[in-house]
Amino acid sequence: MERYAWKGKVAPGMHAEYKKRHAEIWPEMVAVLKEAGICHYSIWMTGDELFGYYECEKGIDYAARVQAESEVVKRWDESMKGILIMEKDPVTGAQPLLEQVFWLE
Numbered sequence: 484m485e486r487y488a489w490k491g492k493v494a495p496g497m498h499a500e501y502k503k504r505h506a507e508i509w510p511e512m513v514a515v516l517k518e519a520g521i522c523h524y525s526i527w528m529t530g531d532e533l534f535g536y537y538e539c540e541k542g543i544d545y546a547a548r549v550q551a552e553s554e555v556v557k558r559w560d561e562s563m564k565g566i567l568i569m570e571k572d573p574v575t576g577a578q579p580l581l582e583q584v585f586w587l588e
Contacts, residue, residue: 484538484539484540485538485539485542485543486536486537486538486539486583486586487536487537487538487539487543487546487580488534488535488536488580488581488583489534489535489536489569489577489578489579489580489581490532490533490534490535490578490581491532491533491535491567491568491569491570491578492531492532492533492567492568492569493528493531493532493533493566493567493568494531494565494566494567494568495531497565497566497567498528498531500566501528501566501567504562504563504566505526509555509559511555512555512556512559514555515549515550515553515555515556516550518549519539519541519545519546519549519550520539520540520541520542520545520546520549521537521538521539521540521546522537522538522540523536523537523538524536524537524538525537533567535578543580547577550577551577
């Protein structure tokens with residue numbers, strides 16, 4: 484199983500809205516994530532900074548492809564404009580993968 488970690492920021496004054504959107508995540512968005520083989524997904528916040536982590540049962544490339552081809556993900560990303568500040572990889576359209584430097588099992 485491959486692991487994926489990303490970082491981002493919450494736009495100033497949008498913390499409550501960011502939390503609300505994730506507390507009310509669309510069922511169809513959850514379905515796409517599961518279809519992509521994503522599991523054990525968590526997002527952490529400190530101040531404006533976000534750290535996300537998930538595991539990819541079908542691999543990172545597969546997860547990225549399913550998300551890139553999904554109209555649901557496109558709608559989600561559009562709905563998060565103005566709330567989430569996220570650098571995107573120009574090739575994959577996903578958040579740049581953070582380099583893992585330590586793992587304790």
